[in-house]
Each structure stands twice: as structure tokens, then as C-alpha cells.
Amino acid sequence: MPSQQDDADPVDTSVAHPARRYDYLLGGKDNFEADRESARLIAERMPTIRLVAQENRWFLHRVVRFLAERGIRQFLDIGTGIPTSPNTHQIAQDVDPTARIVYVDNDPLVLAHARALLTGDPLGDTAYLQADLREPRKILDDPQLRQVLDFSEPVGLLLIAVLHFIRDDDDPKQIVDTLVSALPEGSFVAATHVTLEYMSPEQFAAVRARAEHQSAVRSGAELTALFEHPRLQVVEPGAQSVSRWWPDEAPQPRPSIEDVACNGILARVGPRSA
Structure with a gap:
């Protein structure tokens, strides 16, 4: 069942939110001026x-189907955004109707839409948490x-288009480490991250000037560094x-x-050290 917490959180329509902006870019209608x-x-x-x-969304589709076809039956989708079909649970439950999915986002508008739209196969289970990636322990x-x-069985952890909203002073490496440490062997972690490394110098300068105030733009090497974990x-x-x-x-x-100014990465979780 969906979480009942934070129902009273106001939706500030005067401030842009990544989930609603993403919805607009994908052609959705659940956004504001x-x-x-x-x-x-x-x-x-x-x-x-x-x-x-769109390419970021298609990456999500490919990863979820790949994992579901290899036996992953549980998904933790953090930073899910406003539901856009097909969603994680629809792809996973198309492979196995018993697949279970927990969606996490910090926007109350996303919560409202999730409750209305994220209903999966009755053989599986789909839930939503309003929470922030900056507090991974609270999520777990x-x-x-x-x-x-x-968490005694493998989990597919999805960090799709969310890590670039975690600035360096919020310690994204520690956030990833905390989540990975909780996952059982055989789990997978997938992420996408905005990058400027493929742009022309002129475009790089123009986008960087704006991005520095809103997000952390990292290269593929910097994204890989966030995944440097012994497991x-x-x-x-x-x-x-x-x-x-x-x-x-x-x-x-x-x-x-x-x-396409976006990188993707997928990693398998190994055993815990003795």
C-alpha cells in the first residue's frame, strides 16, 4: 500500500522541480509554468x-527488462519522478507478475500521482515512499x-537521473556506499547522470554556467568513481x-x-567480505 506520510506537504508551484520538469520534457501534463x-x-x-x-527513459526500460529477465524480482526506484508509462513495475511485471517495486521521490505532487497511477499486477506489490536520497538510511x-x-534476496536499485541533484557537499559517494552496503549479493545498481563531456566548448560554457547553481555535472569517470565500492x-x-x-x-x-548529454552505468553487487 502507498505510504500515508507527509500528506500535508504543500506543493510549491512557483519553484521548478526536477520531476515535473522531466515530465514536461517527456511530453507530460503534470507540470507548472x-x-x-x-x-x-x-x-x-x-x-x-x-x-x-527520452534516451534516459529508454535506458531505464532496457535496464529493468535486462534485470527482470535475469531473475531480479525486486526493485527500489529512487527518484522515480511523475509516472510515465511504461513504469518500472510495468516492465518488471511484464516479465514476472510477482515482481515487487518500491518507488521513492521527495515531491508531494509525485506522491499524489503515484497513488493514483502506480497500481501493478495483483500478484506483485507496488509501493511509494516520500523520501529524499540524501537520507539513504531513512529510506532503507x-x-x-x-x-x-x-533484503535476503537480490534487489535492483535504480538511481535514474537523480545523482546529479546530489551536490558534492552532500557526499554522493557516501550515499551510494550506504545503499550498496545494504544490498544482498546478486543485486544490481543502475544509474544515469548528466554530463557535459560530449559538448562543444561553447555549449559546455553556456550550460555549465546555469547547471552549477542547480546540480552537480559529472563526467563518466566521476560517475564511475561513485561506484568504486569493494562489492x-x-x-x-x-x-x-x-x-x-x-x-x-x-x-x-x-x-x-x-x-545526448547523459551517461549510464550498471554494476553487480558481490558478496560481503568475511
Whole structure:
């Protein structure tokens, strides 16, 4: 069942929110003028931003299906955003109707939409937590999460388009380490992250000037560094533009990496040290 906490949290429609901006870029209607204006300002500097959002979403689709087809039956999707079909539970439950999914986001508007739309197969279980990635221990200790997910069995942890909202002073490495340490052997961690490394110098300068105030823009090498954990083994091809990450499994034709300012990465969780 969806979480009942934080029902009274106000929705500030005057301030852009990443989940609602992402919804707008994907062609959704659950956004406000502040979100649309923020997206337009980004598009002035990065004309392919809608393509980036779509490619990021397709990466999620490929990863979830890959994991579900390899026996992962539990998913923890942190930073899920406003529901956009197909969602994680729809993809996973298409492979196995008993798959269980917990969605996490910090926006009360996302919570409202999740309650209305994130209903999965009755054989499985789908739940939503309103929480912030900056507090990973709070997420992991939530009673509802523990009711839905069994941490004695592998879990697919999804950090899709969320780590770039964690600035360096919030210690993203420690956040990832905390989450990974809680996962059982055989789990997987997938993430996408905005990058500027494929841009021209002129575009880099224009986007960087705005991004520094809103997010942490990291290269593929910096994303890989966040996954440097003794229990993680990065799956080939490593941190790679989402346009080139397992391209044969993606819609064709593939866009250039210069047009898709986003990297993806997938890693398998190994055994705990004795």
C-alpha cells in the first residue's frame, strides 16, 4: 500500500522541480509554468534536452527488462519522478507478475500521482515512499519498504537521473556506499547522470554556467568513481553515453553522443567480505 506520510506537504508551484520538469520534457501534463520555464531556459543552451530525457527513459526500460529477465524480482526506484508509462513495475511485471517495486521521490505532487497511477499486477506489490536520497538510511529503514522488499534476496536499485541533484557537499559517494552496503549479493545498481563531456566548448560554457547553481555535472569517470565500492563490479561497457549503452537493444537509429548529454552505468553487487 502507498505510504500515508507527509500528506500535508504543500506543493510549491512557483519553484521548478526536477520531476515535473522531466515530465514536461517527456511530453507530460503534470507540470507548472515554473517547470516549463526552467525547461525552456535549459533548452536554449541545450537544444536536444528533450532527446536526452527520452534516451534516459529508454535506458531505464532496457535496464529493468535486462534485470527482470535475469531473475531480479525486486526493485527500489529512487527518484522515480511523475509516472510515465511504461513504469518500472510495468516492465518488471511484464516479465514476472510477482515482481515487487518500491518507488521513492521527495515531491508531494509525485506522491499524489503515484497513488493514483502506480497500481501493478495483483500478484506483485507496488509501493511509494516520500523520501529524499540524501537520507539513504531513512529510506532503507522505512517499515513499508521492508514490508515490500526482502533484503535476503537480490534487489535492483535504480538511481535514474537523480545523482546529479546530489551536490558534492552532500557526499554522493557516501550515499551510494550506504545503499550498496545494504544490498544482498546478486543485486544490481543502475544509474544515469548528466554530463557535459560530449559538448562543444561553447555549449559546455553556456550550460555549465546555469547547471552549477542547480546540480552537480559529472563526467563518466566521476560517475564511475561513485561506484568504486569493494562489492561492486561494473558491467560492460561501463559508464557510457546512454545513446551507446547496449545500443542494439535500443530504438533505432541511435542519436550521437554529442546530442545526448547523459551517461549510464550498471554494476553487480558481490558478496560481503568475511
